[in-house]
Amino acid sequence: MSARIEPKRPIPVNKPLIRLYHHIYGDMPQHGLIRISRSICPVRFTAPKRFLSKVTQPTSELPDRHHIMTSQLSALALRGLTKRFDRPAVDALDLTIRVGEFYALLGPNGAGKTTTLRMVAGLLRPDAGSVSILGIDALADPVAAKQIMAWVSDEPMIYDKLTPLEYLEFVAGLWGIDPRASEKSARNLLISLGLEPHLNERCEGFSKGMRQKVALAGALVHDPRLIILDEPLTGLDALSARHVKGLLQERVRTGCTVIMTTHILEVAERMADRIGVIASGRLIAEGTLNELREQNGRNDTTLEDMFIALVDTEAAAA
Numbered sequence: 001m002s003a004r005i006e007p008k009r010p011i012p013v014n015k016p017l018i019r020l021y022h023h024i025y026g027d028m029p030q031h032g033l034i035r036i037s038r039s040i041c042p043v044r045f046t047a048p049k050r051f052l053s054k055v056t057q058p059t060s061e062l063p064d065r066h067h068i069m070t071s072q073l074s075a076l077a078l079r080g081l082t083k084r085f086d087r088p089a090v091d092a093l094d095l096t097i098r099v100g101e102f103y104a105l106l107g108p109n110g111a112g113k114t115t116t117l118r119m120v121a122g123l124l125r126p127d128a129g130s131v132s133i134l135g136i137d138a139l140a141d142p143v144a145a146k147q148i149m150a151w152v153s154d155e156p157m158i159y160d161k162l163t164p165l166e167y168l169e170f171v172a173g174l175w176g177i178d179p180r181a182s183e184k185s186a187r188n189l190l191i192s193l194g195l196e197p198h199l200n201e202r203c204e205g206f207s208k209g210m211r212q213k214v215a216l217a218g219a220l221v222h223d224p225r226l227i228i229l230d231e232p233l234t235g236l237d238a239l240s241a242r243h244v245k246g247l248l249q250e251r252v253r254t255g256c257t258v259i260m261t262t263h264i265l266e267v268a269e270r271m272a273d274r275i276g277v278i279a280s281g282r283l284i285a286e287g288t289l290n291e292l293r294e295q296n297g298r299n300d301t302t303l304e305d306m307f308i309a310l311v312d313t314e315a316a317a318a
Contacts, residue, residue, distance in 0.1 A: 073099040074132065075226050075257035081119060081129035083281075089115045091281035092129070097274075099134070099225075102252045103259045104268035104275045108311050112281035113261045114154075117228050120259075121151040133226055150224035154231035156215030160204035164190050164214045167203065168221050175222040182221060189217040192250075194243045208235040216244065220251070227251060229260040233267060245271060269303040277307060279314040 078095040082088070090112045097103045107113045118124040120131055122142045131138040131145075138145035158167055165186060172182035190199055193213040198206070203214055212235060220227070227248070233241050248258050249271065262268055268275055269289060277285040285292060285306075293299050296306050 073134075075099045075101065075134055076120065076259065077130075077132040078116075078120070079130045079132075081116065081131065082127045083112075083115055083119060083124060084127055088281050090119070090126070093278075093281065093283060095276065095283060097257060097259055099257055100252060100255050101257055101273045102248070102271055103257070104272035105259060105261045105278060106263075106265070106268060106275060106307060107261075107278040111278045113278055114230055115281075116278070117151075117230055117259070117261065121149065121228055122146055123151070147222075148224055149226040149228060150219035150222075151228045152212075152216050152219045152230065152232060154234050156212060158203050158211055158214050158218065161202060163198075163200050163202055164195055164217070165199050167214060168218055171218040172221050177222060185223075186217070186221055189220055189247075190214075192243065192247050193217055194240060209237060209240045212236060213240060213244065216247070220247075225256055227256055227258045229258065231261055231263070233262060233264055241267075265302075265304045265307060275303070277310050279311055284314050285310050 074096055076095070076097040078093055081090055081093040081095075083090040093112070093116060095116075105113050105116070115124065119126045120133070120138070122138060122145065126139070133145045134148060136145045136148070159170065162170060168186035168190065169179065169182070172179070172186060187199070190196065190213075193216065195210065195213055195217075198210065203211060206214065212232065216229075216232065229248075232244060232248075236244060245267070248260075252258055260272075272289075274286065274288055275292060276283055285295065287295065289303060290299075292303070292306055293301055296309065
């Protein structure tokens with residue numbers, strides 16, 4: 001008598017995602033949906049309780065930022081981080097960012113900024129070194145690390161056939177977040193970014209700046225504790241840039257950590273708690289604006305002047 005073959009159990013998939021996916025692409029095997037989903041969300045997990053409580057948590061109960069900043073907790077710790085292509089792109093980089101800190105990572109084109117952030121986000125495997133995110137070894141346990149971080153590139157991918165609300169519902173479903181908990185948060189995120197008039201319009205006609213804001217909202221829907229942004233203000237008009245900066249500052253105020261690359265030095269000068277300057281894959285200067293001025297020997301110099309002097313000195317020494 002032959003052994004009985006048990007039928008394969010179907011892979012559980014959020015039904016609203018199926019409906020949304022069929023709305024865009026028509027019928028497709030379930031494995032196709034899962035494959036596409038992983039391009040946005042690398043893991044599926046139950047939403048942490050902090051997400052559910054954050055929706056209704058009064059402002060008065062939020063953590064005090066000064067207490068967070070002085071606690072010296074490490075949100076991100078890089079040790080000896082190295083990546084080589086034709087030449088060293090990141091060269092034994094050591095970097096520590098505290099919980100609740102807004103950190104601006106500056107550098108000329110080709111300095112290694114994006115490569116560094118892509119390794120932190122788990123998109124590139126370093127040749128050497130370690131990445132720790134809120135105490136999690138991101139190289140040994142990338143799934144756990146990605147659950148508490150957000151990554152937004154300078155060329156984000158969103159689904160053109162979805163509206164902003166549908167897109168955030170889609171992403172929230174990938175994270176396993178209860179739709180009742182995510183709906184209000186998603187709407188508030190989009191409204192805070194100035195997208196209220198466009199909540200029910202398809203993204204396919206959006207400008208680059210509007211797409212950038214939708215992608216940012218999608219990245220924040222699971223309430224990450226570390227937010228990694230590569231040139232988030234590129235292509236934004238003045239009002240859109242204000243919306244993005246306001247949202248990021250609010251997240252930092254409530255205890256999140258932001259690390260951002262930017263070529264807009266005035267933004268780094270006004271927003272960042274600390275600034276790091278990277279060149280040839282190495283950190284060549286770091287500190288608050290006043291600390292950088294002291295290192296430069298002038299109290300009245302601008303960040304732009306210091307940045308140019310640092311990069312020129314590094315280039316001359318190379």
